[in-house]
Amino acid sequence: MRKSDLPFGSEFSPSQIELRRVLELAHEHGGDWKAFEAAVRSNYFENHSTDDYSRGKLANNTKLGMIAYGIIDRDASLTDFGKELYEARETEEVLYRLLARHILLHLHGLTLVRCIQDMTVAGEEVNLTTLRDGLAVRGVHYPSGGKHPSMMRLWLAKAGVIVGSRWQVNEAKLKEVLGSDPDDYDLLAGFTTEQRAFLRALCNTGTTTPQPANELARLASMTYGVKFPEKSLPKLVLHALVEAGFIKAEKTTEGRGAKPFLVSPTEKLVAEVVEPLLQQLANQSDPKLLALLKRPLSGILEE
DNA sequence: GATTCGAGACAACTCTTGGC
DNA sequence: GCCAAGAGTTGTCTCGAATC
Structure with missing residues (x-):
C-alpha cells in the first residue's frame, strides 16, 4: 500500500x-x-463517551x-x-502563520493550494474526492477516503490562507504567510515528473561542470523511481528545462549523433531551486535517502 | 421543514516491527 | 514463530450547511 x-x-x-x-x-x-x-488524553479525550482503548x-x-x-x-x-x-x-497569529x-x-501545502486554485479556475468542483484526483496528477497521493487535506485546510484557515467554510484561497494572505510571491516556490510545478526528477x-550531484544527460537520468531513476524515455530524453526532458533557463545542454556530436548531451546547471537553477530544494529534502526525506543523495554521483552509479 | 451531501469525528482495522 | 505494541489507513456515524 502506498504511503x-x-x-x-x-x-x-x-x-x-x-x-x-x-x-x-x-x-x-x-x-x-x-x-x-x-x-493529551487527559486534556482532550478523557471524557469521550467511548471505551478506554479508543480514548x-x-x-x-x-x-502521530x-x-x-x-x-x-x-x-x-x-x-x-x-x-x-x-x-x-503566546501570539496565536504568529503561531498559526508559522x-x-x-x-x-x-x-x-503549496501543491494543495495550487491544485485548489487550478481546479477553481477550471470550474471544477473542489471536494475531498476531486482533490484526490487533482493532487494525484501533481504527484501527491493520499488514501481514498482520507481526510488529510481537510486537516491541512483547517490549519491553513487558522492563518487566513483558506477562507470561508469551503475551499477558497486568500491569495494576499498566502503571499503574506510565505513572505514572497508563491510563484517563486512553484517553479517546478509546471514540469513533468520526469523533468522534476x-x-x-x-x-543532488552538487557539481556545476557538464555531466552526461543519460547518467543523470539514471541517477534520477535510481533515487526517485522515475522511468525516462530511452530515445527521447532531449525532446521530453532537456528542451523544456533549457527553455526555462534551468540547465545548459550541449550536444556532443555533429548531425544526428548518438552520444548523450552534456548538462550543467545555470545560475538561475542554483539560486531559485537548489537552496529551497535542499531545505525541503532536509525536512522530508528518509535519512537513508539523504545519505545516498550526499554521496558522489560516480559512487552511486558504480553500484 | 425535509432531504441531501460533504466534512469532521470517532472507531476499528491491517500491516509492520521488535522482543522474547 | 508468536505476541504485543506501534503506525497508518479505512470505514462509519453524526452534524450542519445547502438546497428544494
Missing part, C-alpha cells in the same frame, strides 16, 4: 486540540511519549499527527520546528 504524501492529521485538528496546549504538553513530557499521550487511540492519533506535521519526534520531543512554534505560542508556512513549504538529480 500518503500528505501528513496524517487525525485528531490533530484545530477543532479538536489547542496547538498552544499540545506544544506545552510536548515541552513538558518530551522524551517520554507515553506521558505525552497520557497528558488512548485518539491521544495516540494526536501524537504532530509527528507527521514535523512538530515532535517519535519520543514526543519537540523538533527544531516544534521548538520554534513553542517559542511563538505552522501554515511550514505546511505550505514542507508538507505539500531530472532537475533534482542534477542538483
Whole structure:
C-alpha cells in the first residue's frame, strides 16, 4: 500500500486540540511519549463517551499527527520546528502563520493550494474526492477516503490562507504567510515528473561542470523511481528545462549523433531551486535517502 | 421543514516491527 | 514463530450547511 504524501492529521485538528496546549504538553513530557499521550488524553479525550482503548487511540492519533506535521519526534520531543512554534505560542497569529508556512513549504501545502486554485479556475468542483484526483496528477497521493487535506485546510484557515467554510484561497494572505510571491516556490510545478526528477538529480550531484544527460537520468531513476524515455530524453526532458533557463545542454556530436548531451546547471537553477530544494529534502526525506543523495554521483552509479 | 451531501469525528482495522 | 505494541489507513456515524 502506498504511503500518503500528505501528513496524517487525525485528531490533530484545530477543532479538536489547542496547538498552544499540545506544544506545552510536548515541552513538558518530551522524551517520554507515553506521558505525552497520557497528558493529551487527559486534556482532550478523557471524557469521550467511548471505551478506554479508543480514548488512548485518539491521544495516540494526536501524537502521530504532530509527528507527521514535523512538530515532535517519535519520543514526543519537540523538533527544531516544534521548538520554534513553542517559542511563538503566546501570539496565536504568529503561531498559526508559522505552522501554515511550514505546511505550505514542507508538507505539500503549496501543491494543495495550487491544485485548489487550478481546479477553481477550471470550474471544477473542489471536494475531498476531486482533490484526490487533482493532487494525484501533481504527484501527491493520499488514501481514498482520507481526510488529510481537510486537516491541512483547517490549519491553513487558522492563518487566513483558506477562507470561508469551503475551499477558497486568500491569495494576499498566502503571499503574506510565505513572505514572497508563491510563484517563486512553484517553479517546478509546471514540469513533468520526469523533468522534476531530472532537475533534482542534477542538483543532488552538487557539481556545476557538464555531466552526461543519460547518467543523470539514471541517477534520477535510481533515487526517485522515475522511468525516462530511452530515445527521447532531449525532446521530453532537456528542451523544456533549457527553455526555462534551468540547465545548459550541449550536444556532443555533429548531425544526428548518438552520444548523450552534456548538462550543467545555470545560475538561475542554483539560486531559485537548489537552496529551497535542499531545505525541503532536509525536512522530508528518509535519512537513508539523504545519505545516498550526499554521496558522489560516480559512487552511486558504480553500484 | 425535509432531504441531501460533504466534512469532521470517532472507531476499528491491517500491516509492520521488535522482543522474547 | 508468536505476541504485543506501534503506525497508518479505512470505514462509519453524526452534524450542519445547502438546497428544494
